[in-house]
Amino acid sequence: MRNYSRGGEALKVFYSGAYVRPSYAFDTTRKAKWVADSLVAHPIDGVELQEPRAVTAEELADIHDRGYVEAIRTGVPDDLARSQGFMKWNPGVWDAVCAMSGGVVEAVHTAIKEGASGSLSSGLHHARRDSGAGFCTFNGLALGAKAAIKAGVRKVLILDLDAHGGRGTHSIVNLWREVTQLDISVCDFDTAYKPALPGRVVLVRKSQEYQRTIEAYLNVMERNGPFGVCLYNAGMDPFEGSAEGGLEGITAAILRAREQFVFSWCRRTKTPVAFVLAGGYTGPSCTKDELVDLHRLTIEAAANIR
Numbered sequence: 001m002r003n004y005s006r007g008g009e010a011l012k013v014f015y016s017g018a019y020v021r022p023s024y025a026f027d028t029t030r031k032a033k034w035v036a037d038s039l040v041a042h043p044i045d046g047v048e049l050q051e052p053r054a055v056t057a058e059e060l061a062d063i064h065d066r067g068y069v070e071a072i073r074t075g076v077p078d079d080l081a082r083s084q085g086f087m088k089w090n091p092g093v094w095d096a097v098c099a100m101s102g103g104v105v106e107a108v109h110t111a112i113k114e115g116a117s118g119s120l121s122s123g124l125h126h127a128r129r130d131s132g133a134g135f136c137t138f139n140g141l142a143l144g145a146k147a148a149i150k151a152g153v154r155k156v157l158i159l160d161l162d163a164h165g166g167r168g169t170h171s172i173v174n175l176w177r178e179v180t181q182l183d184i185s186v187c188d189f190d191t192a193y194k195p196a197l198p199g200r201v202v203l204v205r206k207s208q209e210y211q212r213t214i215e216a217y218l219n220v221m222e223r224n225g226p227f228g229v230c231l232y233n234a235g236m237d238p239f240e241g242s243a244e245g246g247l248e249g250i251t252a253a254i255l256r257a258r259e260q261f262v263f264s265w266c267r268r269t270k271t272p273v274a275f276v277l278a279g280g281y282t283g284p285s286c287t288k289d290e291l292v293d294l295h296r297l298t299i300e301a302a303a304n305i306r
């Protein structure tokens, strides 16, 4: 039973050291630890880190081609094992993507029971059934939706506010009548798809329209609920300083307001919510600390609705 008022019960955020085990180092394979370390050094009230159970090859075969799952597990063939775009494969890639996928599944189960949860997972929404894409290896959003449906949820909302589109997720879930995808992007990569109605793909080109577009479409979605769970791909790469995906004029303050609106909407509509980190990239205009602070906005807003 969903419940938003369990005073004293922590918001569980899933993370394990395995998330950062790939030898190929870039933000997606490293930042979960940066955020986790920051939560240890500067805790957010009521937030508790928990280690997830890694998913198995068998569970992944629910949404991915078995040959592709084997390629990620073994590194062979190399081109398929690196189809997400990593420069090199090592066994840590398998450990990481199974743990990150497990974190999403546990966050979904926890959200259904407790109202909200999350996982410090990223690199999910471009992954296809039979290959990786756009630095995403396994599609934890599709896997999380499948876990929700198996748990008896009849309507799942996948809310994707990463800068880029969620066409990989669509390529897996497009025939699942339980799933509604709302994808609001600021960059056209992987936005060329049409989800079944009432789902939408919306491309925002002006920062002034960002917040009101999100508010308007979430309010449209409300008429199609109630949803048994919302899987929230809480990308921070719309940030104007993000090295990938950023849109000029989208500031940390706008992203703070976005997170507050999304989690308030979930609370008001009694929609259990499971969030993941998704995109967000360091570069000349975004330091590691700034990126961590952006991702903390999601966790803070989630903690505040409880």
Ligand SMILES: [Zn+2]
Binding pocket: 162, 163, 164, 235, 237, 245, 279, 280
């Ligand atoms: Zn992105």
